Amino acid sequence: MTSFLARRVAGALVILLIISAITFYLFYAIPRDPARAFCGKICQPETLALIRHNLGMDEPLFVQYWHWLVGIFAGREFVQFGECPAPCLGYSFATQEPVFGAIVDRFPVTLSLTLGASVVILAFGILTGMIAAWKVGQPLDKIASASSVIGASLQIYFVGPLLAFYLVDTMRLIPRPSYVPITESPVEWFTHLMLPWVVLSIIFTANYTRMTRSQMVEQLAEDYVRTARAKGMSNRSVFFRFAWRGAMIPIVTIFGVDLATLLGGAIITEQTFSLHGIGELAVRAVQNTDLPMLLGVTIVGAAAIVLLNIVVDVLYAFIDPRVRLS
Amino acid sequence: MTFPSSTTTDDAADSVDATPPAGSDPAIVGRSPGQLMWRRFRRDKTGVISAIIVLAFFLIALLAPVISALYGKDPYSTYGQNQPGLLNEYGYPIAPNGGMSGEFWFGLEPGLGRDVFMQLVYGIRTSLSIAVIVTVITTVVGVVMGITSGYLGGKTDYVIGRVIDTLLAFPSQLFLIVFLPVVEAAIVLPEEETPVWLRYVSICIVLTVLGWATIARLLRAQVLSLRTREFIEAARVTGASPGRIIFKELLPNLWTPIIIQATLALPLFVGAEAGLGFLGVGMTEPTPDWGRMFQVGVNVYHSDVTYLIFPGVSMLIFVVAFNLLGDSIRDAFDPKTKR
Numbered sequence: 001m002t003s004f005l006a007r008r009v010a011g012a013l014v015i016l017l018i019i020s021a022i023t024f025y026l027f028y029a030i031p032r033d034p035a036r037a038f039c040g041k042i043c044q045p046e047t048l049a050l051i052r053h054n055l056g057m058d059e060p061l062f063v064q065y066w067h068w069l070v071g072i073f074a075g076r077e078f079v080q081f082g083e084c085p086a087p088c089l090g091y092s093f094a095t096q097e098p099v100f101g102a103i104v105d106r107f108p109v110t111l112s113l114t115l116g117a118s119v120v121i122l123a124f125g126i127l128t129g130m131i132a133a134w135k136v137g138q139p140l141d142k143i144a145s146a147s148s149v150i151g152a153s154l155q156i157y158f159v160g161p162l163l164a165f166y167l168v169d170t171m172r173l174i175p176r177p178s179y180v181p182i183t184e185s186p187v188e189w190f191t192h193l194m195l196p197w198v199v200l201s202i203i204f205t206a207n208y209t210r211m212t213r214s215q216m217v218e219q220l221a222e223d224y225v226r227t228a229r230a231k232g233m234s235n236r237s238v239f240f241r242f243a244w245r246g247a248m249i250p251i252v253t254i255f256g257v258d259l260a261t262l263l264g265g266a267i268i269t270e271q272t273f274s275l276h277g278i279g280e281l282a283v284r285a286v287q288n289t290d291l292p293m294l295l296g297v298t299i300v301g302a303a304a305i306v307l308l309n310i311v312v313d314v315l316y317a318f319i320d321p322r323v324r325l326s
Numbered sequence: 327m328t329f330p331s332s333t334t335t336d337d338a339a340d341s342v343d344a345t346p347p348a349g350s351d352p353a354i355v356g357r358s359p360g361q362l363m364w365r366r367f368r369r370d371k372t373g374v375i376s377a378i379i380v381l382a383f384f385l386i387a388l389l390a391p392v393i394s395a396l397y398g399k400d401p402y403s404t405y406g407q408n409q410p411g412l413l414n415e416y417g418y419p420i421a422p423n424g425g426m427s428g429e430f431w432f433g434l435e436p437g438l439g440r441d442v443f444m445q446l447v448y449g450i451r452t453s454l455s456i457a458v459i460v461t462v463i464t465t466v467v468g469v470v471m472g473i474t475s476g477y478l479g480g481k482t483d484y485v486i487g488r489v490i491d492t493l494l495a496f497p498s499q500l501f502l503i504v505f506l507p508v509v510e511a512a513i514v515l516p517e518e519e520t521p522v523w524l525r526y527v528s529i530c531i532v533l534t535v536l537g538w539a540t541i542a543r544l545l546r547a548q549v550l551s552l553r554t555r556e557f558i559e560a561a562r563v564t565g566a567s568p569g570r571i572i573f574k575e576l577l578p579n580l581w582t583p584i585i586i587q588a589t590l591a592l593p594l595f596v597g598a599e600a601g602l603g604f605l606g607v608g609m610t611e612p613t614p615d616w617g618r619m620f621q622v623g624v625n626v627y628h629s630d631v632t633y634l635i636f637p638g639v640s641m642l643i644f645v646v647a648f649n650l651l652g653d654s655i656r657d658a659f660d661p662k663t664k665r
Contacts, residue, residue: 260498306495
């Protein structure tokens with residue numbers, strides 16, 4: 001287990017290094033005048049000169065990249081702008097703050113949003129899928145297929161405001177979505193994020209219902225299930241102790257793939273409900289052409305996906321005893 | 327993928343696999359896979375209805391100027407501001423349901439007071455044209471990369487494979503909005519106004535760069551399994567050139583997955599383009615764009631929810647119809663696949 005984790009983390013670091021190099025290159029080589037682009041919409045000549053000086057724009061690209069890499073571990077000092085402490089992913093000249101700090105400030109929002117939505121998707125999707133498989137009946141199956149087509153075609157920025165209008169504005173059933181730190185009040189954290197979770201999970205849930213159902217049906221036809229039944233195992237045990245595990249393996253795989261889409265959906269959800277998360281940070285940075293911030297967000301997004309994929313791999317081992325992590 | 331190459335001419339039954347009743351004309355004619363596909367497709371009601379809806383959307387996009395002339399409005403005039411009595415002091419339509427009336431069928435846009443119906447009709451043009459362009463380019467790039475990777479194998483395959491994996495693993499929505507300003511910064515400086523054509527082109531570029539991997543991966547897998555099949559080996563043994571093997575032997579077997587994948591990709595690109603508009607990084611004013619209608623809709627829904635419903639429902643209909651059409655085409659091409 002330890003050696004598996006060590007190898008996976010090492011591999012992930014190599015991938016991140018490659019991605020950061022490519023992203024860095026794109027950000028520093030494609031713009032006509034990188035320093036000018038980093039400066040933002042409105043830029044004083046003195047600021048521009050300072051930026052050029054601080055980023056060492058006259059040096060070759062790989063030296064600049066090296067400075068950037070060293071900055072992650074040792075921190076950087078930006079003359080006239082300020083300190084950029086240890087994990088320094090760059091300095092946003094437009095908002096005058098270190099990129100990493102800005103991302104960390106907003107991280108809990110995006111994390112709460114995606115984690116909560118994942119729970120809704122998996123819990124609700126798998127539950128309804130199991131029910132459908134338990135009673136393999138035509139109606140439920142058809143409803144699941146139909147709603148997965150419609151669900152996947154729905155747009156967050158349409159369903160979100162629509163539900164907010166009816167549930168929040170008209171019926172006043174739930175509070176207006178916002179982010180309350182879980183440390184402050186877990187109950188309010190939950191109630192205020194309820195709607196965003198539901199909206200973000202809508203496009204996925206029906207699909208998981210359908211997949212769980214078909215996986216369960218497939219597993220129940222397997223030999224080992226027949227053996228278990230022949231031994232006299234009760235229907236319920238076969239269902240919840242045997243077939244369940246087999247059905248979960250492909251679901252976890254697909255969920256690992258969907259994580260990236262989920263993160264993309266989180267950006268739209270944040271914008272829809274004005275939650276100040278990383279996605280909203282990125283969108284605002286685009287509007288200000290704040291490229292250093294975007295570079296940081298890209299790297300953090302890539303790191304998050306790489307990390308989550310390791311978590312998914314570890315989850316395999318818990319679900320499927322055949323998977324050896326060595 | 328091989329299809330039965332001959333079947334009976336039984337016009338009345340119009341079915342592919344029905345055997346003719348004894349005594350009827352037993353003439354056997356060959357039908358191309360395309361004809362077979364068309365016959366199967368025609369019997370699929372969902373598919374036909376979806377196809378009609380999709381065609382209607384394309385027609386509306388093409389005929390937008392005609393519709394505009396008949397309807398007597400254009401998407402740019404701010405009717406609400408020009409004519410008194412349409413918008414109240416806060417900029418919201420005075421008439422109920424977002425100002426829907428005989429004159430303004432779908433109501434008025436809050437604030438600027440433009441005609442919603444015209445915004446929608448012209449908005450289809452923007453979204454659909456970008457989606458079609460991107461679908462065509464990603465399909466071509468994906469096919470080339472997929473076949474190259476699968477056919478050559480070895481190091482080329484390894485490199486292309488890793489690039490595909492990386493592209494598919496990362497959040498494309500995030501990369502979309504991140505790389506859009508980078509692409510634009512290659513041409514304009516931040517203080518300059520981005521020209522509309524440049525935004526259009528950069529949206530296409532970014533969507534293409536991030537979108538070709540899906541189809542490439544699919545085709546790579548197909549080619550990998552095809553290239554060990556006997557007919558390819560036979561071609562190779564008889565001394566066929568790689569060009570002949572690729573174009574005459576491999577490609578005819580790949581049309582089915584290519585067409586299916588392209589149909590499934592198009593609605594995704596419509597959604598992605600609208601998503602960009604919604605986030606405020608898509609097409610800029612005054613070009614009508616569905617995504618930007620959603621952006622306005624999210625800001626005004628507290629007071630005028632009708633404005634949001636029109637683009638929302640139109641897009642839902644389009645995407646559902648296109649997805650169902652994609653499923654039907656898949657069923658028609660390849661009846662054996664299990665969904």
